[in-house]
Amino acid sequence: MKMQIRLRAIPLGATIKRHEITGDITVARVIHGGLADRSGLLYAGDKLVEVNGVPVEGLEPEQVINILALSQGTIMFKLIPVSDRPVSNQTTLYVRAMADYWPLQDPAIPCADAGLPFKKGEILQIVDQNDVFWWQARKVSDLSACAGLIPSNHLLKRKQREFWWSQPFQPHLCLKSSMFFIGISCYSALAAPYEEVVRYQRHPADRNRLIILVGPAGVGVNELRRRLIASNPREFSSAIPHTTRVQKSYEMNGREYHYVSKETFENMVYSHRMLEYGEYKGYLYGTSIDAVRTVLDEGKICVIDLEPQGIQVARTHELKPYIIFIKPSSISCMRQTRKNARIITDYYVNMKFKEEDLQEMEDSAKKMEAQFGQFFDQVIVNDNLQEASEQLLSAVHRAQDEPQWVPAIWICSNTQP
Numbered sequence: 001m002k003m004q005i006r007l008r009a010i011p012l013g014a015t016i017k018r019h020e021i022t023g024d025i026t027v028a029r030v031i032h033g034g035l036a037d038r039s040g041l042l043y044a045g046d047k048l049v050e051v052n053g054v055p056v057e058g059l060e061p062e063q064v065i066n067i068l069a070l071s072q073g074t075i076m077f078k079l080i081p082v083s084d085r086p087v088s089n090q091t092t093l094y095v096r097a098m099a100d101y102w103p104l105q106d107p108a109i110p111c112a113d114a115g116l117p118f119k120k121g122e123i124l125q126i127v128d129q130n131d132v133f134w135w136q137a138r139k140v141s142d143l144s145a146c147a148g149l150i151p152s153n154h155l156l157k158r159k160q161r162e163f164w165w166s167q168p169f170q171p172h173l174c175l176k177s178s179m180f181f182i183g184i185s186c187y188s189a190l191a192a193p194y195e196e197v198v199r200y201q202r203h204p205a206d207r208n209r210l211i212i213l214v215g216p217a218g219v220g221v222n223e224l225r226r227r228l229i230a231s232n233p234r235e236f237s238s239a240i241p242h243t244t245r246v247q248k249s250y251e252m253n254g255r256e257y258h259y260v261s262k263e264t265f266e267n268m269v270y271s272h273r274m275l276e277y278g279e280y281k282g283y284l285y286g287t288s289i290d291a292v293r294t295v296l297d298e299g300k301i302c303v304i305d306l307e308p309q310g311i312q313v314a315r316t317h318e319l320k321p322y323i324i325f326i327k328p329s330s331i332s333c334m335r336q337t338r339k340n341a342r343i344i345t346d347y348y349v350n351m352k353f354k355e356e357d358l359q360e361m362e363d364s365a366k367k368m369e370a371q372f373g374q375f376f377d378q379v380i381v382n383d384n385l386q387e388a389s390e391q392l393l394s395a396v397h398r399a400q401d402e403p404q405w406v407p408a409i410w411i412c413s414n415t416q417p
């Protein structure tokens with residue numbers, strides 16, 4: 001059956017392809033929400049016979065597109081409809097992008113204009129997975145927009161593998177390299193370019209979500225955490241760290257630290273009970289999952305700071321962490337706000353911030369965002385301390401009381417992680 005359909009000459013929202021053997025030009029895909037989709041007249045698999053009276057048989061897809069591009073007003077298609085029009089039985093899937101994607105830099109995309117650019121951490125609604133390599137998706141931040149093409153999980157994993165094997169000879173890639181740096185250093189990111197997510201609203205009777213603050217050294221993570229806890233110590237608490245150093249006379253076991261032997265500490269590390277740990281002046285210090293659990297079991301909101309390398313360990317079904325990145329403001333702003341601030345490091349106490357400290361903070365923040373930005377639920381710029389404290393307080397309450405996107409595995413499975 002031949003059908004004639006008319007569409008106005010604006011971007012059609014469909015891609016076409018040429019059959020390698022027969023030379024037939026067919027509709028490869030119809031973009032969800034685009035003109036062709038909304039018209040309900042074009043389907044993937046339809047064979048094009050004529051465009052505006054010009055037979056397309058034997059033409060290359062580019063030539064057909066040229067005819068379309070030169071058309072003004074109404075476009076007339078003559079086509080043979082695909083015999084089995086697809087019945088939509090796809091369930092909508094939501095994913096968190098674990099990498100940036102720029103379709104205009106991707107030589108592999110069938111139609112760059114139809115691509116959907118996205119940044120790591122953005123939540124995408126996948127509306128069509130019919131094509132093994134190219135899915136159709138929208139951003140949840142703009143669901144009224146027409147869908148765009150994104151590389152499928154399968155395609156990304158293949159690209160990651162190619163990148164892996166081609167290192168270091170293939171610097172040019174359409175996917176921002178940061179993803180692959182993670183891919184190289186962390187197997188789980190390599191295995192999952194997208195993370196399936198669901199909307200989660202904590203039940204008031206459930207334990208609070210763990211609040212994790214990350215940020216470059218000196219940005220104010222401790223200051224903000226301290227102020228938050230001081231604002232309401234009955235609601236917020238830190239986790240008591242473990243240490244192997246000797247207890248001082250004025251200290252109490254379980255108040256400043258849990259004092260344990262080196263052997264006990266090391267056993268906790270080996271049995272993955274430490275979220276992070278480190279050595280200082282020959283003694284071990286660390287934050288344990290048990291210490292976080294104790295705070296949560298008291299019905300409080302546990303607020304900890306963590307090196308970003310510890311994020312993966314903390315992201316479990318049990319703790320359901322909400323991760324807040326504390327970001328430095330511009331160096332020129334920090335010159336003003338940090339005039340009277342003091343650095344507290346292992347070596348110096350009460351040192352003024354120097355120009356290179358501010359630069360290092362900015363560089364370190366950029367690296368953290370490039371490597372771990374996909375895990376940040378919230379970013380707070382610590383410019384004015386009072387404002388940043390208020391933003392932190394409301395973010396922490398939002399995390400507990402409002403629906404948030406979390407990994408589907410935290411909700412759909414009773415098992416760890």
Ligand SMILES: Nc1ncnc2c1ncn2[C@@H]1O[C@H](COP(=O)(O)OP(=O)(O)OP(=O)(O)O)[C@@H](O)[C@H]1O
Binds near residue numbers: 219338385
């Ligand atoms: N917005 C701000 N304006 C002015 N001073 C600030 C601001 N935020 C933090 N400070 C000050 O900067 C100094 C460093 O802050 P803080 O100790 O919290 O850093 P940090 O991120 O915890 O770094 P580290 O992990 O190295 O301790 C402190 O003196 C703190 O009071």
